[in-house]
Amino acid sequence: MAIENTDRHGESFFTRILPYLSLTAFFLIWQLLVDFDVIPRQLLATPIDVIKLFIRKLTDESPDGALLLAHTWISVKEAFLGYILALTVGIPFGLMMGWFRIFRGLTQPIFEIIRPIPPVALIPLAIFWFGIGLSSKVFIIWISGVIPCVINSYVGVKMTNPTLINMAKTYGATSWGIFFKICIPSSLPMVFGALQIALAYSWISLVAAELVAANAGLGFLITMGRRLIMPDMVLLGMAMVALTGAILGFVISKVEKRLLAGIRR
Amino acid sequence: MVLQSKSVSVKNPGPSKLAAYIKRFLHYLPVILTHDVTLFVMSIAFFFSAWELLASFGLMRIPKITNVFKYLWVLMFDPLAGRTLIGHIAASLNRVVWGFLIAVIVGIPLGLAMAMNRYVDKIVGPIFNLFKPMPPIAWISISILWFGIGETSKIFVILTGTLIPCIINAYNGVRLVDPQLYDVVRMLGGNKRDEIFLVQIPGSLPSIFAGVQLALSMAWTCVVAAELIAARTGMGFIIIMGMNLTRPEMIFGGIVVIGFVGWLLAAVLNLMERWLCPWKREI
Numbered sequence: 404m405a406i407e408n409t410d411r412h413g414e415s416f417f418t419r420i421l422p423y424l425s426l427t428a429f430f431l432i433w434q435l436l437v438d439f440d441v442i443p444r445q446l447l448a449t450p451i452d453v454i455k456l457f458i459r460k461l462t463d464e465s466p467d468g469a470l471l472l473a474h475t476w477i478s479v480k481e482a483f484l485g486y487i488l489a490l491t492v493g494i495p496f497g498l499m500m501g502w503f504r505i506f507r508g509l510t511q512p513i514f515e516i517i518r519p520i521p522p523v524a525l526i527p528l529a530i531f532w533f534g535i536g537l538s539s540k541v542f543i544i545w546i547s548g549v550i551p552c553v554i555n556s557y558v559g560v561k562m563t564n565p566t567l568i569n570m571a572k573t574y575g576a577t578s579w580g581i582f583f584k585i586c587i588p589s590s591l592p593m594v595f596g597a598l599q600i601a602l603a604y605s606w607i608s609l610v611a612a613e614l615v616a617a618n619a620g621l622g623f624l625i626t627m628g629r630r631l632i633m634p635d636m637v638l639l640g641m642a643m644v645a646l647t648g649a650i651l652g653f654v655i656s657k658v659e660k661r662l663l664a665g666i667r668r
Numbered sequence: 669m670v671l672q673s674k675s676v677s678v679k680n681p682g683p684s685k686l687a688a689y690i691k692r693f694l695h696y697l698p699v700i701l702t703h704d705v706t707l708f709v710m711s712i713a714f715f716f717s718a719w720e721l722l723a724s725f726g727l728m729r730i731p732k733i734t735n736v737f738k739y740l741w742v743l744m745f746d747p748l749a750g751r752t753l754i755g756h757i758a759a760s761l762n763r764v765v766w767g768f769l770i771a772v773i774v775g776i777p778l779g780l781a782m783a784m785n786r787y788v789d790k791i792v793g794p795i796f797n798l799f800k801p802m803p804p805i806a807w808i809s810i811s812i813l814w815f816g817i818g819e820t821s822k823i824f825v826i827l828t829g830t831l832i833p834c835i836i837n838a839y840n841g842v843r844l845v846d847p848q849l850y851d852v853v854r855m856l857g858g859n860k861r862d863e864i865f866l867v868q869i870p871g872s873l874p875s876i877f878a879g880v881q882l883a884l885s886m887a888w889t890c891v892v893a894a895e896l897i898a899a900r901t902g903m904g905f906i907i908i909m910g911m912n913l914t915r916p917e918m919i920f921g922g923i924v925v926i927g928f929v930g931w932l933l934a935a936v937l938n939l940m941e942r943w944l945c946p947w948k949r950e951i
Contacts, residue, residue, distance in 0.1 A: 421790035429795050446814055508707025513715045519934070520927035521889040523805070524904070526896060527911035528919050532729065607803040611893045614808060615908075622806075629809040637810045645802040652801070 448635035453642065456635045466636065467627040469619055475647055478620040481537060482602075482609050482651070485544025489601055492545070493552025494594055500553065501560025501590070502582045514553065522547035522608045526615050535616040540609060547608040548601040555597035559590025591666050595659045602655050606648045621647070731917040736924065739917040748909070751901055757929060759901040763819060763894075764887045764933075767826025771883060775831045776876055779838025784868065796835060804829030804886065805893045817898040822891060829890040830883035837879025841872025873945045881937050888930045903929070 430450050436442050437449045448456075460471040467474075500507045500514075526543055533539035563586050571581045613622020621644050628636030700706060716733060723732040731739075743753040751759065782789045782796075807828045808821075815821035849867045858866065895904025903926050910918025 418786060418790055421787065422794040425791045426794045426798070429798075505702050505707060508702075508704055509711045509714070512708055512711040516715065516927075519931035520923055521885075521892055521930060523889050523893045523896070524907060524923050524926045527907045528923065531911050531914070531916065531919060607805055607889075610803045611805040611896070614805065614893070615896050625806065625809045629813055632813070634810070634813060637813060641802060641806045641810065644806045645799075648803065649801040 444634075445632055446634060448633075448638055452635040453638045456639050457642075460639065466631055466633065467624060471624075471639075471643065474619060474621050474624050475643060478609060478613065478622070478644075479647060479651070481540040481620065482544055482605055484537075485541040485609075486548050486602060486605050488541065488545045489548030489552055489605065490598070493549040493601070494556045494597070496549075497553035497556030498560055498582075498587060498590065498594075501557045502586050503578075518550055522550075522604070523611045526608075526612050529612070530616050535618065540612050540617075540620075543608050543612045544605040548605040551600040551604060552594075552597045555600065556590060556594045559593030560586045562593065563589045588666070592663060595662050598655050598659050599652065602651060603648075606644075606651065610644055729916055731920050735917045736920045740921045740925065743906075743921070748906065749900060753925070756901055756903055756906055757925065760891050760895065760903045761929070763822040763891050763902070764826060764884075766819075767823045767890075768830055768884060768887045770823070771827050771830035771834050771887075772880060775834030775883075776838045776879075779835040779876075780842060780869070780872070782835070783839045783842035783872075784864065799828075800832055800836075802828075804832075804890050808894050808897050811894075812898055817900075822894045822899070822902075825894045826887045826890045829886040833879045833882040833886060834876075837875045837882070838872060841875030841879075842868050844875065845871035870945075877937075877941045877945060881934065881941070884933055884937055885930065888926075888933060892926060 433447075434449045434451065437444060437447050457471070462470070464470055469477075496510070500510055522543055525546055526539075529539040529542045533542060567585050567589070568581055571585055576584070609620075610622045610625075613620040614626055617623040617626075621640050624643070625637050625640035628634070628638075628640055719730065719733055723730045740753060745752060747755070778788075778792065782792055804825060808825050811821040811824045811828075815824060845868060849871060850863060853863050853867050891902065892904040895902040896908050899905045903922055907919050907922035907926075910916070910920075910922060
């Protein structure tokens with residue numbers, strides 16, 4: 404879904420530097436708006452303030468009790484645990500739902516009951532059951548990651564070429580044989596597509612869960628910034644959330660490409 | 669021979685007929701058991717009985733289903749924090765509608781403009797890409813800092829969540845229009861305006877609609893999240909109150925209603941899509 408510049412014709416010098424000009428203007432206007440007190444300082448920090456706080460938080464634990472990297476590490480750890488659990492449960496579940504009729508008949512109604520609930524709405528329930536520690540976050544991330552995994556693997560199996568299945572049946576393959584030898588390999592591109600979607604969903608839910616209740620993590624950093632009325636800390640937390648999410652997304656997209664290269668000969 | 673068999677059937681007509689029925693029934697039993705309707709009923713029955721069993725054993729602190737619906741029924745008439753259930757749903761929906769409408773009115777034209785004009789793309793694109801990876805929920809805190817905990821802060825959060833899919837899908841919709849259609853319009857003597865109104869906008873409408881659907885489900889998630897963190901009304905407020913008061917039937921009731929309303933919103937948009945762009949034929 405990334406926006407790419409596909410303009411090929413007539414790239415003048417001006418249009419080539421325009422994106423950089425635009426970004427510079429954006430940050431400059433932001434800086435000046437705060438510097439000249441158009442927007443009061445307790446509402447918005449300047450970009451320079453945020454960078455200063457970033458450098459300070461690398462070595463200083465002071466306002467919220469942990470280093471920036473410690474917060475990031477906690478968030479990443481929670482996200483990764485929930486994400487891996489979602490993949491290991493969701494993908495086999497979706498694959499089985501796609502192929503075995505009886506399994507689908509038994510599980511699909513329950514899945515359809517749970518699916519329309521936004522995972523964010525389950526945060527109070529998770530806190531109610533598991534407290535505010537690691538396990539409640541892992542539960543929330545698992546729920547939000549597992550749904551796209553199931554849907555994608557289900558659709559992947561459903562899109563298997565019926566000619567191949569019929570051919571296998573003609574040659575006397577068993578149901579399990581068709582499932583393992585034909586359905587799973589042909590659904591893999593769809594399944595790998597779920598990796599990215601599940602990550603994006605998990606990351607959103609994680610931030611929400613940490614905002615509602617946590618004692619560490621990037622969401623907690625943002626909440627502390629709001630409580631202490633330190634807009635620079637809120638912005639730093641938001642920037643770190645975006646940056647970490649983008650890095651994780653980048654890593655997963657590389658993994659996905661590597662996996663896809665293995666099956667598309 | 670004939671007489672004998674007749675006498676047997678007259679003397680004892682029940683068992684043999686019954687046996688035949690039973691035999692037939694046993695023969696069809698696997699078919700009946702694995703029929704889609706049976707499976708559906710079994711699945712739903714399993715879900716609710718498992719819930720009820722867990723609830724009656726007191727495991728996991730799950731409320732009984734009857735209690736959940738009883739609570740929702742009470743909430744229909746007995747206000748919580750000054751509003752009945754309908755009032756809370758209306759409060760959440762009101763925020764969703766405002767944020768969503770602003771996002772559609774701003775986002776879709778912006779996405780279209782970015783796709784149609786190089787300069788707009790070059791100016792807005794980088795700033796947009798800067799904000800794109802940020803989860804909309806991360807905006808909640810700064811929104812509270814800026815606008816307090818009233819309606820404005822929720823609408824702002826919803827706006828941040830819904831603008832992104834609107835812009836991206838409008839942009840990609842125009843980009844992915846079949847190039848042959850442009851040739852057709854030009855060959856038939858159309859000018860730039862015809863290209864925009866006859867090709868680019870109708871051609872991108874299915875994609876825009878997909879974006880609008882995404883935006884609406886995102887808006888629903890955002891409003892629940894925003895209400896969880898700070899609110900006096902709304903569905904998110906009900907479940908967070910349930911958590912604070914340790915009343916599981918309140919949490920579950922809220923979740924059930926949130927899921928149902930979310931499903932309803934998606935269903936309404938699906939119908940609208942079929943009505944608005946019938947030329948979309950996908951899968």
